[in-house]
Amino acid sequence: MELKRYADTAPFMFGDFELRELTPDAYGGSSFAEIIVPIGADRTPRVSEKDHRMYVGLVGELEFKVDDEVFHLSPGDVLHIDKGETYGFHNGGYEEGRLLLIRVPGPLLPGAAQP
DSSP: OOOOOGGGSOOEEETTEEEEEOOOTTOOSOEEEEEEEOTTOEEEEEEOOSSEEEEEEEESOEEEEETTEEEEEOTTOEEEEETTOEEEEEOOSSSOEEEEEEEESOOSSTTOOOO
16 A cells, blocks of 8 residues: 655656656556646647556646547546557646546656656
């Protein structure tokens, strides 16, 4: 058993985003991270290398493009991206966006998060 407290987890910058890795060290099968997306920030399109990549909308509305489809992710929405799909996102709203990212498998090295 391991408890990882949000307040004890230091955020770090990943490009234009602030990322907070929330995965307990004892759990290696997947990872959980919070992503804070400032107004106007973009995630450059890339191909997912994870078997499963799930974004859960927490705050704001973010526009995702997965392959050729556009999705607007609002609080409570969940977007699943498969391995091999091309994805990117943009915060064109009026407030900072927040996402919960779940990745399977998780990062290979501690601190090597890839939103």
